Amino acid sequence: xxxxxxxxxxxxxxxxxxxxxxxxxxxxxxxxxxxxxxxxxxxxxxxxxxxxxxxxxxxxxxxxxxxxxxxxxxxxxxxxxxxxxxxxxxxxxxxxxxxxxxxxxxxxxxxxxxxxxxxxxxxxxxxxxxxxxxxxxxxxxxxxxxxxxxx
Numbered sequence: 001x002x003x004x005x006x007x008x009x010x011x012x013x014x015x016x017x018x019x020x021x022x023x024x025x026x027x028x029x030x031x032x033x034x035x036x037x038x039x040x041x042x043x044x045x046x047x048x049x050x051x052x053x054x055x056x057x058x059x060x061x062x063x064x065x066x067x068x069x070x071x072x073x074x075x076x077x078x079x080x081x082x083x084x085x086x087x088x089x090x091x092x093x094x095x096x097x098x099x100x101x102x103x104x105x106x107x108x109x110x111x112x113x114x115x116x117x118x119x120x121x122x123x124x125x126x127x128x129x130x131x132x133x134x135x136x137x138x139x140x141x142x143x144x145x146x147x148x149x150x151x
Contacts, residue, residue: 035076035084035095039121045097047072052099058122066126070113074099077114077141087146092118094146100137110136116149125150 035043040059045052052074054066068074076084077096087094100112112135116127127149 035086037093037119039119041119041122041124043095043117043119043124045074045076052097054097054117054124054126056124060122062122064124066117066124068097068115068126069130070097070099070115071101072099074113079140080138085140087143089143089147092120094118096141096146098137102136103134108136109134112137114141114145114149116146118147118150 042057044055044057046055047053048067050072052068052070052072054068056062056064056066074097077098079085084095095117097115097117098112100110103109103111112133114131114133115129118125118127129149129151131145131149
């Protein structure tokens, strides 16, 4: 029991370090990005064995890891000002996660992976579906892209 509590405390301390609530941090992949909502739920994106992971931390201390179906590095989709772009619909907040790499033989094309997260209070869900497009950022996805990956 003592070991579990110590591990949880260490995880919370690491998770809480370098908070940049609601702002994308594209300049430092090592710090990664953090999204935080009004209900006290935080989502952090991390690399794990070459893939992207989302980790949620709720105000009550619950930590959950979600394996995303995309290669690292990944980041939150942002607006033109660099703020994390969200969509509020039907009581949920939707956030898009992107991972994009230039295609080696195609100088003008990228392989971009998209997956969506939706949050309602402290409930966090990851879309079962993902999208893969041959397009390079920056771009602004329409509202449909945020929600369609859950259908």
